[in-house]
Amino acid sequence: HNYFNSEWTPGLAEAPASDDFWEDPESPDPVCSAGSATRLTAAQQHRAGATYVAAAARLFVAGDDRVRELIDGTGPRAPPAGVLTHAVGAGRGAGFLPDDGVRVTGGRLCSAVDPDPAVACLDEDTQGASPHFAYWWPERETGRGAVALDWTAPGTATRVRPRAPLSLKGADSLALRVIVPPGSTGTRLDVSVTDAAGRRATLGSVRA
Structure with a gap:
C-alpha cells in the first residue's frame, strides 16, 4: 500500500x-x-x-x-530494530556532473527522465519501468544524466571527457555506477582514467 x-x-x-x-x-x-x-x-x-x-x-x-x-527468508522473525542515522553521501564528492559539460565518444549522454526519445536513456516502452530511472509525475527532470554505452564488439571503448580536468587529489577511491539490461549476465567492463598529460592508469575490471 x-x-x-x-x-x-x-x-x-x-x-x-x-x-x-x-x-x-x-x-x-x-x-x-x-x-x-x-x-x-x-x-x-x-x-x-x-x-x-x-x-x-x-x-x-x-x-x-x-x-x-x-x-x-530462512531465518525466524526479526527482533526489534534500533534506529541509526547517517548523512547522505558518506562524505563523498560528486566528481564531475554532466551538466557542467562533458564529451562522450562510443556512447551518448542521456537523460534519465525526458519525453524526447532522442534524449532519454531508455526506450519509450521501458520508461517508468526501470528501478534505475524511476519517476512519477515529472515529465522532464534536469540534472539526472547518465552515459549510455554502445558497442558491437568486445574491446570497444567509451570515453567520457569532462570539460575541465578533474582533480583527484586527496581521494581514497572512485565510485562508478554501472547499469546493465535486465536479465543480462557476464558483462565485463575495464575501467581506466587518463590525466591531463595523457598518462593512462587502468583501475580494474567490473562484472555486472
Whole structure:
C-alpha cells in the first residue's frame, strides 16, 4: 500500500499521499483489499520497512552475516530494530556532473527522465519501468544524466571527457555506477582514467 515510511502514508505525510493499491471493484483482493484481515496497517509496514532496511545495511554495508537468514527468508522473525542515522553521501564528492559539460565518444549522454526519445536513456516502452530511472509525475527532470554505452564488439571503448580536468587529489577511491539490461549476465567492463598529460592508469575490471 506504499506505506513503508510516514511521508508516503495518508494522514501522516506533509505532502499529498495516497494508498497506491489498485482495487478492482468487481474482483476484490482477499489479501490486500481494505478491510481484509491480512492487510498490513501503516504502523506494521513502518516496522517491517525499518527492520529490513536496517538488516540490509548490516549485511551489505557492514558485512554482518548474522542477518543473512532474515534477508534470504530462512531465518525466524526479526527482533526489534534500533534506529541509526547517517548523512547522505558518506562524505563523498560528486566528481564531475554532466551538466557542467562533458564529451562522450562510443556512447551518448542521456537523460534519465525526458519525453524526447532522442534524449532519454531508455526506450519509450521501458520508461517508468526501470528501478534505475524511476519517476512519477515529472515529465522532464534536469540534472539526472547518465552515459549510455554502445558497442558491437568486445574491446570497444567509451570515453567520457569532462570539460575541465578533474582533480583527484586527496581521494581514497572512485565510485562508478554501472547499469546493465535486465536479465543480462557476464558483462565485463575495464575501467581506466587518463590525466591531463595523457598518462593512462587502468583501475580494474567490473562484472555486472
